[in-house]
Amino acid sequence: QSALTQPPSVSAAPGQKVTISCFGGSSNIGNNYVSWYQQLPETAPKLLIYENNQRPSGIPDRFSASKSGTSATLDITALQTGDEADYYCGTWDSTLSIGVFGGGTKLTVL
Amino acid sequence: QVRLVESGGGLVKPGGSLRLSCVVSGFTFRDFYMSWIRQAPGKGLEWVSYISGTSGYIKYADSVRGRFTISRDNAKNSLYLQMSSLRAEDTAVYYCARDADPPLVYGMDVWGQGTTVTVSS
Numbered sequence: 001q002s003a004l005t006q007p008p009s010v011s012a013a014p015g016q017k018v019t020i021s022c023f024g025g026s027s028n029i030g031n032n033y034v035s036w037y038q039q040l041p042e043t044a045p046k047l048l049i050y051e052n053n054q055r056p057s058g059i060p061d062r063f064s065a066s067k068s069g070t071s072a073t074l075d076i077t078a079l080q081t082g083d084e085a086d087y088y089c090g091t092w093d094s095t096l097s098i099g100v101f102g103g104g105t106k107l108t109v110l
Numbered sequence: 111q112v113r114l115v116e117s118g119g120g121l122v123k124p125g126g127s128l129r130l131s132c133v134v135s136g137f138t139f140r141d142f143y144m145s146w147i148r149q150a151p152g153k154g155l156e157w158v159s160y161i162s163g164t165s166g167y168i169k170y171a172d173s174v175r176g177r178f179t180i181s182r183d184n185a186k187n188s189l190y191l192q193m194s195s196l197r198a199e200d201t202a203v204y205y206c207a208r209d210a211d212p213p214l215v216y217g218m219d220v221w222g223q224g225t226t227v228t229v230s231s
Contacts, residue, residue, distance in 0.1 A: 035215070051216060100214070103154045
């Protein structure tokens with residue numbers, strides 16, 4: 001069982017918007033920045049978002065994220081078939097002194 | 111070009127040992143914290159361990175503490191993960207990633223392609 005809770009799957013049609021949630025606690029999301037990762041099939045994860053809502057260069061602004069209290073969300077707008085992937089949130093747990101990931105959310109673009 | 115290349119994976123019997131390597135290029139290795147992350151077949155990402163640039167700060171996940179040892183050689187631009195007392199549940203693809211302090215907070219911005227470890231008799 002992951003320290004951070006994500007829905008196992010989400011789906012939406014091309015062009016639509018999808019939101020992926022990530023729930024944690026006061027020792028992890030509540031006290032640290034959150035990062036998000038995209039893992040396309042059979043590839044290594046890729047950083048999408050850091051420091052709650054910052055995009056690395058090269059990440060389109062269709063990807064955005066926010067944090068409130070002990071939860072975080074990733075929004076993807078104008079969905080494309082190429083966005084089909086697994087998405088993970090991650091942060092540090094200050095009490096346990098370990099890195100923690102969510103269980104991952106599989107995005108299907110119908 | 112920033113690049114991380116893992117190696118050292120393979121098939122090992124339960125109770126055995128294996129040493130993974132991650133050779134980096136394209137950035138000043140000693141300036142960065144580094145992490146190991148693993149992914150069991152069909153499962154999600156699991157943070158494994160993390161080391162500071164000077165090797166003065168090291169942390170492990172509970173699942174590997176006492177069995178795995180992270181280290182680095184800044185002169186060789188290399189990160190290592192010595193794994194011992196391996197169990198079937200250690201079977202996974204192991205990734206190295208460039209990180210910061212604390213891990214995951216500022217984003218793991220560069221990842222290797224992964225190396226596969228299979229623990230089976």
